[in-house]
Amino acid sequence: MHKASALANNIKLLVLDIDGTIAGHDNQVSETVKQAITAVRAKGIHVAIATGRMYCSALRFHEEIKSNLPLTAYQGAWIQDPNTGEIHRHLTVSPQIADQLLDYFEKPQWRSLLSVHFYINDQLYVREITTNTASYAERCGVDPIPVGDLRQVLTDKIPTKVLALCNDVDLIKNMMGDLRLQYTPAELYMTTSVATFLEVANPFVNKGYAVRYIAEEILGIESSQVMTIGDNFNDVEMLEYAGIGVAMGSAPEPVQAISNWVTPSVENDGVAIAIEKFLL
Known part of the structure; x- marks a missing residue:
């Protein structure tokens, strides 16, 4: 002080x-x-x-x-x-890692609990507009683009950031711990801006x-x-x-x-x- x-x-x-x-x-x-x-x-x-x-x-x-x-x-x-x-x-997330993250977030046991956001060229891409996504979009003043399978946007676009949003704070915390075992800080930057957001970006x-x-x-x-x-x-x-x-x-x-x-x-x-x- x-x-x-x-x-x-x-x-x-x-x-x-x-x-x-x-x-x-x-x-x-x-x-x-x-x-x-x-x-x-x-x-x-x-x-x-x-x-x-x-x-x-x-x-x-x-x-x-x-x-x-x-x-x-x-x-x-x-x-x-x-x-x-x-x-x-x-700085962007590599398409390969973005694809791996999607596999992880879309595991059957929590697919219905998570809203996955891909941020590409300052636009928000989602599988579907969930209640959580709608609330998020309203606060941020953005229009999400629902595309069904997010993998199709990875064929020619690279995400700036990937976010998994869930009301279950413990699930977000556990996922963070799990992903930190899978990826080193040299591969991914992971953080939370609020307890319900798991955010992933380029390691730099x-x-x-x-x-x-x-x-x-x-x-x-x-x-x-x-x-x-x-x-x-x-x-x-x-x-x-x-x-x-x-x-x-x-x-x-x-x-x-x-x-x-x-x-x-x-x-x-x-x-x-x-x-x-x-x-x-």
Whole structure:
């Protein structure tokens, strides 16, 4: 904590997660948080988004916080500058592994429990539109494309990310453990952004790599000049990378444990409170 306080005067970049961080149950950014972000930008500090969401789904948040930096989507697999259209990074899951994952997720014992999402060229492909997929799509503001057998899209398209969605949190946890025995970190990046999502991406993907790219390659600053705020396991790498890593009050205990400070939940404007403490 003392280290974080000492670094606060030197912060040049603030990176924010979306869901559970700046957007709560209502899927909106509160006026209090917007005002805090505006005050940060007025001090000359850059502000950026790093999310597991699709690029198209994250765009309105990027615009709301008036970021002038590239937007990090899909846990860092896709980094694009909305102002110029330039894609700085796009890392994909190999078609072979995507095919293997589909075999795994479509095992008879849990085929009916899982909704499998393939994200290809910033579009969402699904076998069918389940209740879970419909809820997800409504929150994200996207139109899923049902194709029946997902294997047919793998013949000429490569997924940016694969997601298995299920209401059974224990099943997601067990699948994660099982897949980590089958694939090394050099083969796949696996994480959860919420307890019901199992997300899979290219092994060179995580928010820490993405934030490092924005900080060091684009802005030419060091990790000690970065502050990040997030609420779940997919935020761990960027919380660890930053000079000041802040976890939301709703974050799982292991995520809180690796952060420099824990702020109140999104429903209590935790981002604004953290900004006030360290940056204003």
